[in-house]
Amino acid sequence: MREPKRIGVLISGRGSNMLSLAAACRSGRINGRIALVVSNKKNAPGLQAAAEMGLQTQFISHRAFDSRDLFDHAVVEALNARRVDLVCLAGFMRLLSPTFIRAFRNRIMNIHPALLPAFPGLRGQRQAIEYGVKVSGATVHFVDEELDHGPIIIQRAVPVGEGDTEETLSERILKIEHEAYPEAVSLFCDGRLRVEGRRVIVAPK
Ligand code: GRF
Numbered sequence: 216m217r218e219p220k221r222i223g224v225l226i227s228g229r230g231s232n233m234l235s236l237a238a239a240c241r242s243g244r245i246n247g248r249i250a251l252v253v254s255n256k257k258n259a260p261g262l263q264a265a266a267e268m269g270l271q272t273q274f275i276s277h278r279a280f281d282s283r284d285l286f287d288h289a290v291v292e293a294l295n296a297r298r299v300d301l302v303c304l305a306g307f308m309r310l311l312s313p314t315f316i317r318a319f320r321n322r323i324m325n326i327h328p329a330l331l332p333a334f335p336g337l338r339g340q341r342q343a344i345e346y347g348v349k350v351s352g353a354t355v356h357f358v359d360e361e362l363d364h365g366p367i368i369i370q371r372a373v374p375v376g377e378g379d380t381e382e383t384l385s386e387r388i389l390k391i392e393h394e395a396y397p398e399a400v401s402l403f404c405d406g407r408l409r410v411e412g413r414r415v416i417v418a419p420k
Pocket of ligand 1: 226228229230231232233261305306307326327328389392
């Protein structure tokens with residue numbers, strides 16, 4: 216068996232995806248462990264929940280730095296200090312600078328609540344409802360310099376009904392987020408992901 220990977224999770228809020236990753240690490244579904252949870256928001260409920268699970272947590276305020284680069288540098292340092300192999304963005308509401316992306320090239324993942332490239336940016340579920348699509352879902356992708364743009368690892372679809380609201384659709388999508396994210400991270404930790412241009416190739420078991 217491979218050495219378990221060390222995972223850093225960046226959050227800004229509720230942290231339910233972070234908790235689904237932590238649970239999957241604990242149960243052995245992911246061959247890895249959460250080495251650090253960073254929040255840029257002091258009162259993020261996810262930060263408290265992570266601490267209650269016994270995870271290492273750190274609050275790094277973006278307001279304490281004069282530029283995005285300086286903030287990102289502090290976060291990269293914190294991740295490196297915990298020897299993090301993979302960075303998972305889980306409701307982290309800050310754009311990453313090119314310096315951060317270079318430091319962890321093809322080692323940063325994000326989860327987005329829509330089927331990219333449809334509905335990037337904020338409130339993907341609301342955008343889907345407003346557009347009138349009949350299917351939406353969740354996307355786990357590697358992070359590159361552009362917003363919600365990097366190579367796609369896993370996508371899962373859900374139906375969108377006429378009676379759906381932003382809330383009901385978000386709830387349906389969140390359920391599949393909690394399955395898709397651990398699955399993608401597990402593939403990474405098992406060394407099964409290879410990036411070729413925009414395409415992610417998954418090696419057979
Ligand atoms: C999720 O919907 C995720 O797709 C998006 O932000 C939300 C974070 O939720 N990037 P949580 O903090 O993981 O509960």
